Amino acid sequence: MTYSKKDDRPLVSVITPSYNCSSFIPETIKTVQDQTYFNWEMIIVDDQSKDDSVSIIKSLAEHDSRIRLIPLSKNVGAARARNIAIKEANGKYIAFLDSDDLWLPTKLEEQVAFMQKGNLAFSFTSYSLIDEEGKSLNIEVKAPKEVDYKHLIGNTTIGCLTVMLDKLQFKHIEMPDIQPEDTALWLLLLRQGYKAHGLPKVLSKYRIVSNSTSRNKFKAAYRYWKLLRSQEKLNFVKANFYFSKYAYNAYNKNRGSQPASLLNGGK
Template structure:
């Protein structure tokens, strides 16, 4: 972290790659937050569209917005880690470049964390289409998830998470192309023993974009298995046990 700048309470990190279709909406949902003391770090991963120009346009008018441009395309994990290296805030929040937040997302989450002394929180979310219409009004998650609970139910959406680095310490995401967010939550829980707590409110709008990594159901199955076996290094019987629960929870969320 840079010592010559004032720390923001919350640092928000977004990896950006060819995100021009939805990026303005994402940035404005951050700017419209009722909680104002934040810095917003957008890390461009060599976009070939107008993403950088869009970010610079907002940056000129809002000095809380910061742009980092990677020299080569490296994937979301590297982009998020680059943002984490620059982040000054005690609290870290993430938002993907095609999602949007409710205006009280940061305020409500921070209030809960400070009131209850929670180090890791997430929220319920709605599913929206590429055009922004509601597909599902609420994806309801458990009230809390510890390490073993998250192995059974990996539904915490990256754009809903807030983490207190004063408690969990500095952290980075594993350098895998897909599924690095869930792998990070598991790593934090396993190494620190913290439990993640959920907010009942829908505070994030998760956009389902055709052809995106998050829309690839077969890919999700493969990367979850890879997380169990290779990142968390679970035994084969344990992997099968937690994987069966994961699949069941994924099916139930679709109902």
């Protein structure tokens, strides 16, 4: 069904990888459809799910032409799935939303206005945490006013579900094939001299899934260490310094104090 409601504001391309997400994807799509900002396209790249994710997404897309499904013939991983969607994106702005996370209704409207007001290339917002059942964990991750490369490298303060990029201001946007792939991309962009601007308002909900890779603290820590050494090419001393900052911030988060970081790269 063609979506007919008019919106003259810039098109936003929503990038969503999906894999065995049938339990969550209907609610995720609904939160995009419920946006007060109507001019969006949602590009869902299914990474060869084994459940009925594809049939569910197809059914929802039949009733909303803004939803586009790209089913893959082989499993390629979240980074490559996102990159396929990015290449297909027609929007001025690119926003990221994983298949189990949620947006508040004014997320796109408020963030696009924020981007336009400052002619920003890169923005992100505050967000809250929910459990697997969607119940609030009473934890908010607050977005600082501005993040540069030096700040981010020891603090994974940018939640992927909150990021919006102005596609026209970057020469190339592609998630590296290294985990955590979202943090890896933010570091690549900020290393070029860009800054990420924070909108200090909770506009998204990040779902903590019990069997996700990011909930395994040892694996998450190893991935971050590998990122510092392999992509950022830091020597052992510098890598150890920034890794220590990362671990300290993660520890504060797990104590329940105001989190400066989250182990949230790649679910």
